[in-house]
Amino acid sequence: MRGADVARLSPAPEDEAHAWSQLMQEGVWEGRVRRLTRDGDVRVVETRRHLRYDASGAPRDVVEYARAGNRPDGPVPDRLMAASWEIDVAPAAEILSLIAAPADGAQGSERDALYRRLVQTARIVEVNERTARLVGGNRGRALMAGQSVAAFWPVESRAILAELIVEALRDSNGGGCQRRLTSDGILRDPLVTVWRAGDDRPGRLFVTVNGAADDDRSYLFLRASEARYRKLIHYMPVALWQVDASHMGKIYAELRSRGVTDFERYLDDHPELVELAATSVPVTDVNRCAIELIGGAGVQDLIRPVGYLFTESPASLRRVMIGRFSGRRNYSEFMKVRTLDGRVLDVRFSVTYPEPLIELDTTIFSLEDVTERLRMETQLRQLQADFSHAARVSMLGELTSSIAHEVNQPLAAIMTNAETSLRWLARDEPDIGKVAQLTARIAAGARRADDIVRRIRGMAVKQAPEAVPLALNEVVQESLLFVRHEIETRAIRVATTYARGLPPIVGDRIQLQQVIVNLLINAVQAVEGLGEAEREILVATATDAAGGVVFTLRDSGPGIAPEHLDHIFDGFFTTKAQGMGIGLAICQSIVAAHGGEVSASNPSGGGAEFRVVLPRARPAA
Amino acid sequence: MPHVPTVAIVDDDEAVREALGDLLMVSGLACHCFESAADFLAARRSRRFDCLVTDIRMPGMNGIELIERLHDERARMPVVVLSSVLDEQTRMRALALGARAWLAKPVTDAHLLGALASAMGSAGPDTGR
Numbered sequence: 247m248r249g250a251d252v253a254r255l256s257p258a259p260e261d262e263a264h265a266w267s268q269l270m271q272e273g274v275w276e277g278r279v280r281r282l283t284r285d286g287d288v289r290v291v292e293t294r295r296h297l298r299y300d301a302s303g304a305p306r307d308v309v310e311y312a313r314a315g316n317r318p319d320g321p322v323p324d325r326l327m328a329a330s331w332e333i334d335v336a337p338a339a340e341i342l343s344l345i346a347a348p349a350d351g352a353q354g355s356e357r358d359a360l361y362r363r364l365v366q367t368a369r370i371v372e373v374n375e376r377t378a379r380l381v382g383g384n385r386g387r388a389l390m391a392g393q394s395v396a397a398f399w400p401v402e403s404r405a406i407l408a409e410l411i412v413e414a415l416r417d418s419n420g421g422g423c424q425r426r427l428t429s430d431g432i433l434r435d436p437l438v439t440v441w442r443a444g445d446d447r448p449g450r451l452f453v454t455v456n457g458a459a460d461d462d463r464s465y466l467f468l469r470a471s472e473a474r475y476r477k478l479i480h481y482m483p484v485a486l487w488q489v490d491a492s493h494m495g496k497i498y499a500e501l502r503s504r505g506v507t508d509f510e511r512y513l514d515d516h517p518e519l520v521e522l523a524a525t526s527v528p529v530t531d532v533n534r535c536a537i538e539l540i541g542g543a544g545v546q547d548l549i550r551p552v553g554y555l556f557t558e559s560p561a562s563l564r565r566v567m568i569g570r571f572s573g574r575r576n577y578s579e580f581m582k583v584r585t586l587d588g589r590v591l592d593v594r595f596s597v598t599y600p601e602p603l604i605e606l607d608t609t610i611f612s613l614e615d616v617t618e619r620l621r622m623e624t625q626l627r628q629l630q631a632d633f634s635h636a637a638r639v640s641m642l643g644e645l646t647s648s649i650a651h652e653v654n655q656p657l658a659a660i661m662t663n664a665e666t667s668l669r670w671l672a673r674d675e676p677d678i679g680k681v682a683q684l685t686a687r688i689a690a691g692a693r694r695a696d697d698i699v700r701r702i703r704g705m706a707v708k709q710a711p712e713a714v715p716l717a718l719n720e721v722v723q724e725s726l727l728f729v730r731h732e733i734e735t736r737a738i739r740v741a742t743t744y745a746r747g748l749p750p751i752v753g754d755r756i757q758l759q760q761v762i763v764n765l766l767i768n769a770v771q772a773v774e775g776l777g778e779a780e781r782e783i784l785v786a787t788a789t790d791a792a793g794g795v796v797f798t799l800r801d802s803g804p805g806i807a808p809e810h811l812d813h814i815f816d817g818f819f820t821t822k823a824q825g826m827g828i829g830l831a832i833c834q835s836i837v838a839a840h841g842g843e844v845s846a847s848n849p850s851g852g853g854a855e856f857r858v859v860l861p862r863a864r865p866a867a
Numbered sequence: 868m869p870h871v872p873t874v875a876i877v878d879d880d881e882a883v884r885e886a887l888g889d890l891l892m893v894s895g896l897a898c899h900c901f902e903s904a905a906d907f908l909a910a911r912r913s914r915r916f917d918c919l920v921t922d923i924r925m926p927g928m929n930g931i932e933l934i935e936r937l938h939d940e941r942a943r944m945p946v947v948v949l950s951s952v953l954d955e956q957t958r959m960r961a962l963a964l965g966a967r968a969w970l971a972k973p974v975t976d977a978h979l980l981g982a983l984a985s986a987m988g989s990a991g992p993d994t995g996r
Binding site for chain 2: 647654655669690734
């Protein structure tokens with residue numbers, strides 16, 4: 247037999263044409279064929295054929311498993327090759343009785359709605375491999391069981407299926423009803439047959455769909471690429487959820503057609519729509535990583551409405567919906583998710599929305615566990631805060647004599663004024679007017695001392711950095727107060743240029759003051775060795791071309807040694823005898839934590855220039 | 868008519884100057900306040916002071932430089948330092964240059980007036996030159 251033409255094994259090769267075409271299209275065929283034995287007898291053989299592909303995806307050969315059939319002879323039974331379903335309509339008993347009610351009861355659209363509900367409510371008991379292959383996605387037969395028929399049946403022919411169900415249930419002899427459908431993108435002109443399972447199993451129906459795959463040429467490649475895609479998805483090291491939000495898409499389209507444009511406000515008024523999405527948008531598939539992340543024994547534990555992903559962050563679901571409504575391609579945010587065993591994880595949650603005009607409505611969620619990363623970031627932030635506090639305290643140390651002087655001035659005035667008052671009061675004719683004047687001065691002095699102490703305490707205490715809108719000009723002015731005495735006693739000229747209408751920045755006031763004070767102290771130290779006339783510091787604020795907010799500080803000192811330029815922001819790099827070398831390193835880390843940059847240069851006119859660029863505050867979302 | 872001693876006060880801080888001026892006035896002393904050492908030196912050309920109370924940390928000429936200048940000029944006017952400078956070296960320098968007292972801010976009235984009295988009691992009025 248080796249080398250013989252397959253057609254010569256069959257008594258009627260044309261009978262098998264359909265079987266071969268299905269094999270080529272779908273890669274698998276199962277059924278009954280007739281075979282010629284060597285002595286010319288005809289045998290019926292139960293056959294299973296698998297098509298194998300080469301590395302390029304082209305069909306290579308066919309493996310056929312066959313055993314002698316013990317069933318009666320006959321043509322290749324279509325039912326074996328059909329996509330078969332067993333469904334349970336018992337849950338739809340109420341709907342069926344409404345449909346069965348007097349003919350004038352349910353008309354037109356009302357009846358259509360009942361049909362839709364019927365298919366929605368009917369449950370899948372079991373399907374064969376071909377059904378799973380054609381409409382099951384990669385859920386497989388096992389996962390289709392128990393789900394709504396509507397979750398898999400093409401939407402265009404659901405009403406016809408419902409009609410057939412109703413007819414089959416009415417049909418007294420149980421012979422079944424048939425209807426040929428128009429091509430639905432899956433099968434070409436499929437023939438649907440529905441019949442009752444038998445009186446011992448009320449409510450159970452069998453459904454078969456016969457037909458060749460719709461697109462001869464591409465189906466195989468689609469399947470091959472889909473298989474690769476599924477494998478890829480399954481082993482992707484990112485937790486993925488496939489979600490079918492098609493009915494929400496329809497709701498959005500309808501809202502849009504009704505003129506709803508401000509969807510956020512619409513959701514404010516209709517919070518039930520978010521609830522509907524949480525309870526009705528089904529997860530249709532998840533990958534291995536998703537199970538590892540969320541827990542559960544298997545895929546089936548995660549195949550349910552999406553609400554479980556949003557129990558910790560309900561507002562996230564709302565934003566996902568807004569993203570789709572506004573036609574975005576994707577959306578991403580950080581949120582919290584509760585695992586099936588009750589742990590709460592920080593995740594980066596991303597959505598890829600279905601592309602418009604592409605029929606399949608598949609939304610993909612991906613979740614990336616960032617709990618550990620956030621924990622490390624928190625620790626790093628804490629460490630950074632600790633270091634910047636240490637650097638602040640050390641910086642205040644450099645200002646000790648200025649601070650003592652500054653605080654003592656108002657205290658000295660207060661003490662002297664108080665004692666002078668007592669002297670006036672001790673006179674035979676106390677001068678009340680004079681005492682009142684002195685008391686007013688005491689109050690003013692106390693306020694001044696309080697302001698100074700408050701400012702210094704702000705620098706000295708350890709507190710978690712805040713992120714608040716700030717005006718850079720104010721921060722610079724406050725920073726200058728810290729070094730006012732250093733500057734005045736050294737007769738340093740300070741020229742300030744404050745840009746008008748500077749956009750606000752976001753950050754921690756104390757930390758940014760720390761940066762500026764630190765740079766100012768360095769500048770003071772850079773110029774104090776010069777002759778009095780040459781001691782100059784230029785402070786300016788501005789915006790740059792990219793919209794950043796800029797602080798520049800230029801001094802008339804000797805500049806930065808060229809070999810130091812690349813290192814001055816390194817930790818423990820110092821040119822000062824008593825310096826620890828953390829000041830500029832901390833400045834850089836503070837600026838970086840604010841999303842900005844600090845740089846140093848020796849401008850052509852001499853001296854050193856430090857430039858801090860901070861991002862402008864985003865307008866409130 | 869008894870001679871009313873006149874005290875010069877040099878301090879860059881207005882509140883401190885005003886407070887000291889009032890205290891000396893109510894204590895029966897005449898006083899003149901100056902914002903800077905330079906202002907004081909200028910005024911000293913045309914009039915005499917019995918005593919000088921000066922701060923140390925000041926813009927322009929600081930207190931030590933002022934004391935050095937007076938020392939170089941061999942001025943006999945007693946000087947009392949009233950400052951919040953904590954530096955021991957600076958204090959030693961001021962005292963070595965002839966300052967009669969080094970008082971730390973803030974100071975009690977008794978302390979200041981006592982120092983002024985003892986400074987002026989042991990020295991003749993400054994003649995300016």
